[in-house]
Amino acid sequence: MKLNINGKPVEVAADPDMPLLWALRDVLGLTGTKFGCGAGFCGACTVQLDGEPVRGCQTPVSAVGTAKITTIEGLSASAWGRKLQDAWVALDVPQCGYCQAGQLLAAEALLRSTPKPTDADIDAAMSGNICRCATYTRIRAAIKQAAAA
């Protein structure tokens, strides 16, 4: 199976029904995408397909087709991605850090479609991503800082 991951063609030997999450983590060694709930509740496994955030645990690898996959390992190829990463570091957003890859992928998609998000926009775009440490105050602030950068 051929996939396009972070701008590069990649050959993946995986069962067609294997979720993209596990193909990335176990088959390809891209462990930045995280397993949280395996059922689409938490957003830890958020990646982008053609720029749209999707749940890696709910996306069979066979369903990806020619869509371009962006994972946390490829986020800095995006200007918004870099601004978000810098804001995350500047505002010291993470506690345990486990959810932050998914948060960043969701936030990048938000800023690409809505460069000056309101609080309501942030709520709508980010509420699918659980931060168990509840760093929401800083995630919100960092999205705004990246938007202003």
Added chain:
Amino acid sequence: MNAPFTPSRRQVLQAAAVAGGGLSLGWRFSGAKASVPGALSAFVIIDANGAIRITAHQPEIGQGVRTSFPMMIAEELDVDWKQVTVVPAPGDRSVYGVQLAGGSSATPTQFERMRRLGAAARYMLVQAAAKEWGVPAGEITTGSAMLHHAASGRSARYADLAEKAAWITPPDVKTLALKDPSQFKILGTRIGGVDNRAIVTGKPLFGIDTRLPGMVYAAFAKSPVFCGKLKSANRAAALAVPGVKGLINIAERRDLKTEIDVGLPGIEKLPEGIAVLATSTWAAMKGRDALACVWEGGDAAFQSSTAWEAAAKKAHAEGPQKPGYMNHGNAPAKLATAAKKVSAEYSYPFISHAQLEPINATAHVKGDKAELWLSTQTPEDARRMVALALGLKVEDVTIHMMRSGGGFGRRLMNDFAVEAAVIAKAAGVPVKLQWDRGQDFAHDWLRPGGWHKLEAGLDADGNIIAWHDHFVSFGKDGKLNPTAVIDGSLFPSGVIKDFRADVTVLPIESTLGWLRAPINNAFAFVTQGFIDDCAIAAGREPLEYRRAVLGTPRAIPIAEEFSGETGEDMKGTPYNTGRMRGVLDKVAEMAGWGRKLPPRRGMGIAFHFSHLGYFANVVEASVANDGSVTVHHVWVAADIGKHIVNLSGAENQVQGSVIDALGAALGQRITFADGAVEQKNYGDYPLARMDMAPPVEVAFLSTDYPTTGLGEPAYPSVAPALAGAIYQATGKRLRSLPLDTSLLTV
């Protein structure tokens, strides 16, 4: 190597490490580590190229300790933070002393110790420079990893003298001068987490990210009822799943209890089951599901939340198993003569840690050696438990401490490490064991639920003169589990002189454990709520009433005879009503307590002392006609002593604790049916999300007391303040967690 005046480099390094630690005889180097050039102790290594390497030895679970502890060392070493590279440590008590992320204990127990480690290394560098330059050590100044002698105009980098400093006889730490806090350049500032860049770029940091050559992935089929027995399994179906490489039968073990650090058995029993080995986690889990195991029985099969609820109600109606379990003064007599009596019943459920990184462990067992890669809060416990389970020597078990994707107390327990080790031993190759979310809920070490029937006596002015609690919670053999104690460390014991607690113990076989601000996270809801009840009965205002309850500023000793697990680290510690009054007044001022609010909007106030920290908060919330609650703002005032180690991390911990606690109060509950946990995933166990996270404003009061920890004590007082806000908004007092907002509809 030139060794002019010391018997051996290794002995010097041992001495240096001991001197640096000051408190532990075990902080020494192994022979191998002693050969590290520029090593001044196990914690400070100065490379010839100028890099300052500081070891972060405590388990990182999101509390920021990989940043805050090196900050303490760097401050006294007198280097700039940007010159520091933080390096990880393995789990090895013999080198690093206690390595434990629990009880918010790291900062209070090690703040001075870490500073002295840095100061000892600086001392050795200064002495080396004095010798080299032939000048008095007292004339040498330092800063930014440089040594200066003003009179002779000489300067050197730490790196230039590190090799020589390693030979200096280490100082007696008692004579070491520490910096005056007014000179702090790193401590008390905002320093970002050392792993932040790696986190935002997706680098492998966590236990779950471990990948080893030849590693197989494992899922473990075990009974959802704790220690149920395997009746049947479709092994052929599992083996037919593409990618499944083999099955391993795991036998139940009940011989694994051992002395560990955290006041509970680290593993109750290893349940029997079948480990599925595969080429991916996905295949292993598919294979596990294909087994379609049928289980029967199990020690916990009797467990039922409905039955427990009925038993608690019955106990409250008919009387306690253990009358007078705790008895200070004479509460019954005071109640009999009280001008007014107030009574109420409170309850709270089991809750789960629900840490986001599901439980996993990677193990490789080779002959008489085992190596594990763990997200754990207690690496030394894991080491001992694995050694016991495999019949190995403790020193033959190596623990690689990985970053934890959340702990909250779950990873104080190392049942998963034992499972992985046992499976890996049978597999003969490296194994990564992965639980799924359902197993994470099913086999957690839960915060126990509890029920309180309270009665208070008020005097003619409405002041509380007696407090009587009948506490129902869980344990075994008629004894409360350590995570469900009621003891003298818990307010208002001590503050209210006539205090009595009766106890009834309900039996449980599932595992109970420590969860963020254990015990306190439940009791604060009860005690602060009941203080509101008393205030209302007395016709008094909640803030003023709380001031009256606290009374004149004084230090009340925590009764030692009742100090259980919550009191363990508080022995000899007073409950300082003045410090509590300080945070209470501060938070009221921050929130503008008493402001006029629109209809169906209210404010609640609460305080609680736990983990040596004094916290008060105000919650402002509104209640819609359909009962839904919106939290608009939370204010927190905290007194954790003189210094805030890392202002950025500290504020983050408090804000996170508050929002976490709101999430728990508004929806989290674990229930049992037919012996097993009913909740399977975050769909039926809601965590706080962005759209419900209010602004949280935090103020730290600096008081003249030792600095204490922050991972936990901000949590307990949130739920009662929210309940207070709901009461003010609606006139309805919700006395059961999670708060049933359907009762608030109009």
